[in-house]
Amino acid sequence: xxxxxxxxxxxxxxxxxxxxxxxxxxxxxxxxxxxxxxxxxxxxxxxxxxxxxxxxxxxxxxxxxxxxxxxxxxxxxxxxxxxxxxxxxxxxxxxxxxxxxxxxxxxxxxxxxxxxxxxxxxxxxxxxxxxxxxxxxxxxxxxxxxxxxxxxxxxxxxxxxxxxxxxxxxxxxxxxxxxxxxxxxxxxxxxxxxxxxxxxxxxxxxxxxxxxxxxxxxxxxxxxxxxxxxxxxxxxxxxxxxxxxxxxxxxxxxxxxxxxxxxxxxxxxxxxxxxxxxxxxxxxxxxxxxxxxxxxxxxxxxxxxxxxxxxxxxxxxxxxxxxxxxxxxxxxxx
Amino acid sequence: xxxxxxxxxxxxxxxxxxxxxxxxxxxxxxxxxxxxxxxxxxxxxxxxxxxxxxxxxxxxxxxxxxxxxxxxxxxxxxxxxxxxxxxxxxxxxxxxxxxxxxxxxxxxxxxxxxxxxxxxxxxxxxxxxxxxxxxxxxxxxxxxxxxxxxxxxxxxxxxxxxxxxxxxxxxxxxxxxxxxxxxxxxxxxxxxxxxxxxxxxxxxxxxxxxxxxxxxxxxxxxxxxxxxxxxxxxxxxxxxxxxxxxxxxxxxxxxxxxxxxxxxxxxxxxxxxxxxxxxxxxxxxxxxxxxxxxxxxxxxxxxxxxxxxxxxxxxxxxxxxxxxxxxxxxxxxx
DNA sequence: GTGAAAGCGCTAACAG
DNA sequence: CTGTTAGCGCTTTCAC
Numbered sequence: 001x002x003x004x005x006x007x008x009x010x011x012x013x014x015x016x017x018x019x020x021x022x023x024x025x026x027x028x029x030x031x032x033x034x035x036x037x038x039x040x041x042x043x044x045x046x047x048x049x050x051x052x053x054x055x056x057x058x059x060x061x062x063x064x065x066x067x068x069x070x071x072x073x074x075x076x077x078x079x080x081x082x083x084x085x086x087x088x089x090x091x092x093x094x095x096x097x098x099x100x101x102x103x104x105x106x107x108x109x110x111x112x113x114x115x116x117x118x119x120x121x122x123x124x125x126x127x128x129x130x131x132x133x134x135x136x137x138x139x140x141x142x143x144x145x146x147x148x149x150x151x152x153x154x155x156x157x158x159x160x161x162x163x164x165x166x167x168x169x170x171x172x173x174x175x176x177x178x179x180x181x182x183x184x185x186x187x188x189x190x191x192x193x194x195x196x197x198x199x200x201x202x203x204x205x206x207x208x209x210x211x212x213x214x215x216x217x218x219x220x221x222x223x224x225x226x227x228x229x230x231x232x233x234x235x236x237x238x239x240x241x242x243x244x245x246x247x248x249x250x251x252x253x254x255x256x257x258x259x260x261x262x263x264x265x266x267x268x269x270x271x272x273x274x275x276x277x278x279x280x281x282x283x284x285x286x287x288x289x290x291x292x293x294x295x296x297x298x299x300x301x302x303x304x305x306x307x308x309x310x311x312x313x314x315x316x317x318x319x320x321x322x323x324x325x326x327x328x329x330x331x332x333x334x
Numbered sequence: 335x336x337x338x339x340x341x342x343x344x345x346x347x348x349x350x351x352x353x354x355x356x357x358x359x360x361x362x363x364x365x366x367x368x369x370x371x372x373x374x375x376x377x378x379x380x381x382x383x384x385x386x387x388x389x390x391x392x393x394x395x396x397x398x399x400x401x402x403x404x405x406x407x408x409x410x411x412x413x414x415x416x417x418x419x420x421x422x423x424x425x426x427x428x429x430x431x432x433x434x435x436x437x438x439x440x441x442x443x444x445x446x447x448x449x450x451x452x453x454x455x456x457x458x459x460x461x462x463x464x465x466x467x468x469x470x471x472x473x474x475x476x477x478x479x480x481x482x483x484x485x486x487x488x489x490x491x492x493x494x495x496x497x498x499x500x501x502x503x504x505x506x507x508x509x510x511x512x513x514x515x516x517x518x519x520x521x522x523x524x525x526x527x528x529x530x531x532x533x534x535x536x537x538x539x540x541x542x543x544x545x546x547x548x549x550x551x552x553x554x555x556x557x558x559x560x561x562x563x564x565x566x567x568x569x570x571x572x573x574x575x576x577x578x579x580x581x582x583x584x585x586x587x588x589x590x591x592x593x594x595x596x597x598x599x600x601x602x603x604x605x606x607x608x609x610x611x612x613x614x615x616x617x618x619x620x621x622x623x624x625x626x627x628x629x630x631x632x633x634x635x636x637x638x639x640x641x642x643x644x645x646x647x648x649x650x651x652x653x654x655x656x657x658x659x660x661x662x663x664x665x666x667x668x
Numbered sequence: 669g670t671g672a673a674a675g676c677g678c679t680a681a682c683a684g
Numbered sequence: 685c686t687g688t689t690a691g692c693g694c695t696t697t698c699a700c
Contacts, residue, residue, distance in 0.1 A: 053692085066400060066406045385694070
């Protein structure tokens with residue numbers, strides 16, 4: 001900027017004014033400055049600008065895994081809102097590792113992001129307290145923080161959604177319904193199990209632990225659990241899967257199990273919609289949430305806070321929607 | 335940092351030494367400083383650090399759309415490599431808009447990222463020249479830059495992959511093969527069309543323009559084009575689709591066309607693998623590329639450059655792989 | 669071992 | 685309309 005000023009024969013501050021489109025610069029002077037800028041290939045150093053002004057015009061986004069379609073949809077929405085607010089986004093995947101989540105968040109804070117959108121992997125966020133006190137705003141998305149922290153949170157209706165899905169199966173005559181969920185440590189997995197239990201209760205059906213399995217959404221684990229489930233004396237006639245990854249892994253496991261257990265024999269409702277669910281045979285009935293809306297809502301809430309909105313921490317709930325496609329309407333068999 | 339120094343009763347520089355784990359600080363002093371840091375909830379301001387040191391330890395990633403599974407896979411790989419190199423990543427989706435690509439790239443440069451991984455939307459990157467001269471390193475991924483710029487580039491084998499896929503259909507007896515590609519302006523779409531043509535040539539089959547349609551991978555467009563294709567006097571018995579989104583949209587369009595044209599009647603090979611391709615009926619034969627490997631390769635190349643590796647711009651090609659699953663092995667019908 | 673001074677590139681607050 | 689001065693929070697250089 002010094003060089004530009006020298007080249008244009010003006011003071012530093014005038015260059016600053018031109019660069020920032022501040023009013024009060026003679027058109028001729030401005031033109032001369034612009035010429036010098038062009039000539040020297042000058043670009044403002046936003047890092048220095050930030051240092052001086054206080055706000056970095058950037059936010060941090062920590063999710064579980066960008067490669068998961070659910071989170072990539074959420075990411076895109078956050079990005080769009082950020083861009084619309086003139087903000088850049090630093091993003092990182094925690095891979096469900098609380099330690100890595102912490103490192104990412106703290107690294108973002110050290111860069112003095114204005115705010116954070118966090119899909120927490122862990123449940124202890126005490127490490128955030130000093131950052132929040134330092135004025136960094138945070139919004140939790142998809143999962144809440146553990147106790148002790150009072151921050152804005154955007155969740156979907158996990159319990160209600162699961163309850164609706166399981167009730168749908170019950171309405172179609174099923175009495176033995178398996179629940180295949182993600183690892184029990186994950187908030188949403190627990191909530192959805194809760195919804196499953198409530199639906200059973202509503203219908204005066206017993207809760208049978210042997211019909212419930214939780215764990216990472218990996219093929220081998222689901223294959224084994226499914227095999228055990230189907231080998232029960234009184235096997236389930238329907239399945240409820242707890243999230244997109246689990247649904248897909250379950251479908252694949254069903255396909256590799258003996259053909260007699262193929263996907264069109266057992267009813268299935270999955271939590272989360274996913275690409276091509278409608279083109280499978282049978283098409284998969286799902287409880288859809290809207291990851292883009294989740295991301296948008298969280299980001300908008302964050303920017304409202306950054307714009308100065310005060311008040312107690314908000315807790316927003318995004319509704320879910322049952323999409324019947326075939327797999328969830330299959331009658332009990334056996 | 336001043337406050338910490340005052341609290342600990344030492345000079346500013348000593349705090350700096352402790353914070354950065356520099357040697358030459360008395361253990362007792364260091365402990366006192368750390369206590370003060372704890373007490374005040376102090377965090378180093380990396381922005382200021384960057385300003386002084388020159389390197390920001392961050393890179394920028396510009397892709398077409400994080401919500402597209404292909405790019406989200408690439409993103410995740412870039413993220414992982416960056417994190418391993420102690421770097422944060424600023425990311426943004428261009429949405430296939432050259433203007434937005436430019437804005438994102440320049441915004442990242444203004445933040446003085448050390449390097450960039452770019453999936454270009456446009457073909458004119460003259461705007462990058464000053465940045466490159468200023469020392470920012472860039473690697474192009476998935477698509478090359480236009481002429482005039484000499485930067486590292488990582489591409490997949492578009493021509494070879496398409497050629498293999500179309501040859502596969504020809505080997506299965508098809509003589510009339512439709513090509514459904516993304517918009518002609520997109521580099522990969524053109525390359526893959528080229529591969530399609532070469533495969534026809536290899537087999538001494540004529541190139542028939544009426545079998546080729548290109549445009550955005552949207553349902554309505556593909557529905558219309560497909561309808562026209564199938565209404566031809568001598569309709570194709572097989573289709574080659576130019577990327578993942580197009581394949582999925584084509585499948586959906588086929589499903590909504592009259593049942594007589596259902597997906598199990600016409601052979602299909604798609605460029606790009608996608609989740610659940612193996613569970614459809616028939617399962618979809620694809621030319622798979624490896625988005626994670628593409629991202630990893632690009633990021634590694636970038637970090638090698640940042641580590642000081644010099645030499646002429648590299649051009650790396652990632653191979654593709656034919657995965658026969660059923661849809662590409664259907665015999666001609668009609 | 670520790671500290672004082674200078675300055676990274678910019679903008680805020682005034683002065684002319 | 686334009687310029688001067690101070691300082692954002694840190695690291696670098698050199699002196700103690």
